[in-house]
Amino acid sequence: MVDPAKMCRRHLLGEHNEIHMLIGSISRKKNLSGFLKNHLIEPLSVKTRHDELAEEMIRRGYSHKSPIDSIPDLGYLGESSGTKVDSEKNHRELVNRCEICRLIAENN
Ligand SMILES: [Zn+2]
Numbered sequence: 001m002v003d004p005a006k007m008c009r010r011h012l013l014g015e016h017n018e019i020h021m022l023i024g025s026i027s028r029k030k031n032l033s034g035f036l037k038n039h040l041i042e043p044l045s046v047k048t049r050h051d052e053l054a055e056e057m058i059r060r061g062y063s064h065k066s067p068i069d070s071i072p073d074l075g076y077l078g079e080s081s082g083t084k085v086d087s088e089k090n091h092r093e094l095v096n097r098c099e100i101c102r103l104i105a106e107n108n
């Protein structure tokens with residue numbers, strides 16, 4: 001996954017929002033097969049990833065009022081709970097799509 005320090009405000013806050021929705025979906029045992037098949041999510045890392053994003057938000061002085069207390073039960077996902085995302089590919093897509101993310105990447 002993309003280093004939160006290299007994401008623009010919009011993408012940092014956007015992914016933080018998405019991970020909360022994902023944790024909600026996992027808690028409600030929603031069907032995530034499309035996301036898993038396309039390697040868009042990494043179930044085992046949801047809490048770690050949330051905390052990384054939240055830490056970067058706090059570092060930048062944004063407010064964060066939504067701590068995650070525990071990892072949701074991944075049992076219903078079976079083996080696919082071990083699905084990984086391709087971090088480098090994600091970052092390449094981000095810098096292709098977003099000018100601000102690209103500027104941050106170039107200045108690092
Ligand atoms: Zn949060």
Ligand SMILES: [Zn+2]
Binds near residue numbers: 007008009011102
């Ligand atoms: Zn961006």
